[in-house]
Amino acid sequence: MITVRNLSFSYPRGSRVFEGLSLALPAGEIIGLLGQNGVGKSTLIKLLAALITPQQGEVTFNGEKTVRGAELYSRLMVVPEEFTLPKVSVESFVAHTAPLYPTFSREQFDVYCKALEVECSARFTDLSMGQRKKAYLAFALACNAELLLLDEPTNGLDITAKAALRSILAQYADESKTLIISTHQAHDIENLVDRVVILHQGDVLINQSVSELQQLFGFGITAGHEAIYSQQSVAGTVGIWAADNTEEGRFDLELLFNAAVKATKSVRNVIAQKLG
Helix, strand or coil, X not given: CEEEEXXXXXXXXXXXXEEEEEEEEXXXXXXXXXXCCCCCHHHHHHHHCXXXXXXXXXXXXXXXXXXXXXXXXXXXXXXXXXXXXXXXXXXHHHHHHXXXXXXXXXXXXXXXXXXHCCCCCCEHHHCCHHHHHHHXXXXXXXXXCCEEEEEXXXXXXXXXXXXXXXXXXXXXXXXXXXXXXXXXXXXXXXXXXXXXXXXXXXXXXXXXXXXXXXXXXXXXXXXXXXXCEEEEECCEEEEEEECCCCCCCCCCHHHHHHHHXXXXXXXXXXXXXXXX
């Protein structure tokens, strides 16, 4: 389990990103982390991974405070949106880095490379950005870390690679592994996530399981419903509304996100009324 308690953080000479942020995330889930540009998604990923230190508050991972070091990073893996890799071949990188991760599986790495069409004999410097990202994702997934943090993992990937990655990610999380995906591409993760976290104005607006969200909100054509948010589509006017029963229906992550940032008060009210 990941717990963030009363966390505050600001960059030097910058505005405060978080002030008293608290958040609890259960283990064994695939969690979608969404928010507008500049809201702090990448910063939160770095804080969870102890890559930066909060001015106040703490982050705990399975009951222990996260402290930068080999013990933590043997159990945790991060794939940032932008990264630099050494001027070696993919094969050489794996040979030198995999021993740092006791749960690394060479068999899985080979399977992931085949699915993502990664050429292991190539040097990183000879690969495109998308190819480098696929190679690093294959390695990160094969590490089988207890906590895997992905920041915009589909950026730079073509349609085929995105589909292959989604297939791999769908099988990743289990009772011992947790996956957090920070992204702007809601449709890329909509059918993957077990839980949705939406950051808004430096705070957590939504932290619910998909099952809970399907009971809280209805999604789709708004005819006959009192929508709290709506938008035009080729199918007509679509939106979300407060669900009037406990049956789980359709789920639309992009509609939920748009409602969260454009009809924030209404979304908060629905959650408060139904969950107390």
